[in-house]
Amino acid sequence: MDFSVILRTVGSLALISGALSIIISVAEKVLNNYGTCELDINQGQKKLSVQGGSSLLSTLAAEKIFIPSACGGKATCGLCKVQVLEGAGPLLPTEEPYISQQEREEHMRLSCQIKVKGNMRLMIPEELFNIREYICRVESITDMTYDIKLLRMKLPEGETVTFKAGQFMQFYTKPYGKVKEEVFRAYSISSKASEHDHIELLIRLVPGGICTTYVHTVLQEADQVRLSGPYGDFYLRGDCEELIMIAGGSGLAPIRSLVYDVIEKGLPHKMRFFFGANTVRDLYYMEEFAQIERDYPQFKFIPCVARPEPQDNWTGETGFVTVALENQVDSGDGKEAYLCGSPGMLDACIKILKDKGFTDQTIFYDKF
Ligand SMILES: Cc1cc2nc3c(=O)[nH]c(=O)nc-3n(C[C@H](O)[C@H](O)[C@H](O)COP(=O)(O)OP(=O)(O)OC[C@H]3O[C@@H](n4cnc5c(N)ncnc54)[C@H](O)[C@@H]3O)c2cc1C
Ligand code: FES
Numbered sequence: 001m002d003f004s005v006i007l008r009t010v011g012s013l014a015l016i017s018g019a020l021s022i023i024i025s026v027a028e029k030v031l032n033n034y035g036t037c038e039l040d041i042n043q044g045q046k047k048l049s050v051q052g053g054s055s056l057l058s059t060l061a062a063e064k065i066f067i068p069s070a071c072g073g074k075a076t077c078g079l080c081k082v083q084v085l086e087g088a089g090p091l092l093p094t095e096e097p098y099i100s101q102q103e104r105e106e107h108m109r110l111s112c113q114i115k116v117k118g119n120m121r122l123m124i125p126e127e128l129f130n131i132r133e134y135i136c137r138v139e140s141i142t143d144m145t146y147d148i149k150l151l152r153m154k155l156p157e158g159e160t161v162t163f164k165a166g167q168f169m170q171f172y173t174k175p176y177g178k179v180k181e182e183v184f185r186a187y188s189i190s191s192k193a194s195e196h197d198h199i200e201l202l203i204r205l206v207p208g209g210i211c212t213t214y215v216h217t218v219l220q221e222a223d224q225v226r227l228s229g230p231y232g233d234f235y236l237r238g239d240c241e242e243l244i245m246i247a248g249g250s251g252l253a254p255i256r257s258l259v260y261d262v263i264e265k266g267l268p269h270k271m272r273f274f275f276g277a278n279t280v281r282d283l284y285y286m287e288e289f290a291q292i293e294r295d296y297p298q299f300k301f302i303p304c305v306a307r308p309e310p311q312d313n314w315t316g317e318t319g320f321v322t323v324a325l326e327n328q329v330d331s332g333d334g335k336e337a338y339l340c341g342s343p344g345m346l347d348a349c350i351k352i353l354k355d356k357g358f359t360d361q362t363i364f365y366d367k368f
Contacts, residue, residue, distance in 0.1 A: 087120030251341030276321030
């Protein structure tokens with residue numbers, strides 16, 4: 001075929017596809033123009049006029065109403081539930097796995113999945129109005145292990161944060177490299193609840209993960225970061241004599257905050273903290289917890305290493321954390337359990353705890 005014919009064909013195809021993409025984007029703008037929509041919250045307690053077209057989660061966030069959400073709107077965490085009495089349309093397939101039959105009857109919806117397309121009537125728990133946004137300065141980034149960093153952030157001068165030990169914050173990234181949009185993820189607060197001008201997070205690198213790659217490779221000391229919170233119901237109930245605490249990896253974060261909370265408030269609970277690590281390289285905060293153990297006889301630290309090497313000269317518990325739990329916790333009587341770590345580890349531990357008499361009312365956890 002003549003070369004000029006090929007050039008003309010390629011040129012015409014490029015023109016057609018250019019024209020098509022313009023038509024599609026104009027059509028999208030026209031079709032998705034839902035105009036101004038009215039949101040009635042808690043039967044007239046708040047009334048908002050918002051631009052339609054975005055998810056309910058991000059529309060509310062733009063109005064400084066922060067609904068808990070850990071997965072960044074990917075419909076994988078189920079945390080962003082909101083009661084929508086009117087205006088949400090039928091339940092979407094992406095919502096179905098997270099909304100129980102009872103929740104359907106109560107009109108609960110995943111706010112990250114439903115779009116604001118018209119007027120809506122919502123019910124939002126009062127306590128969510130206390131969730132705030134903070135623009136912090138990164139004070140330090142410290143390597144705790146080969147894949148866990150401690151991020152210490154300072155709140156703006158004069159601002160304070162109040163949270164319950166065990167709760168989490170949402171951390172927002174900035175666009176970087178091929179990631180063109182901001183994302184946000186949940187991170188448990190590892191600092192003391194008595195510290196109101198700082199937030200500390202322990203962030204484990206997930207290979208290929210958007211937020212953790214940002215924290216581990218892009219973020220620098222003195223950078224500004226955006227956080228919102230606090231969120232979550234993983235906090236101390238304390239209706240017992242002894243707290244059994246179990247964590248793996250960065251799951252140590254909320255447990256550290258809980259341990260200090262019990263100590264600083266002078267609560268009488270005995271505490272046993274089982275910390276599971278694969279190898280000795282995965283252990284951290286060892287000296288700090290050993291010191292707490294020396295200072296406070298009510299606290300016992302039990303690090304368990306699944307695969308120690310001979311050269312590690314490891315003298316502590318060897319094997320999975322489940323083995324130590326099985327051997328050292330006799331029954332659930334007078335105890336509550338607080339667990340944080342990977343789903344696999346938590347499921348195995350919860351099974352053992354239930355066999356020992358712990359119940360859904362005495363087991364509290366955050367899985368990630
Ligand atoms: C309540 C709560 C508290 C949390 N607290 C902490 C914390 O204190 N410290 C911490 O490091 N993380 C914590 N997480 C996990 C955190 O929110 C992110 O999910 C995690 O850091 C991965 O984010 P990412 O953007 O780097 O990965 P993404 O870009 O979201 O995911 C990249 C890929 O990795 C997979 N993936 C996501 N998370 C994990 C994981 N944990 N392990 C293995 N694969 C994964 C995804 O399925 C995906 O395929 C918490 C989660 C919840 C729900
Ligand atoms: S934000 Fe995770 S399911 Fe909606």
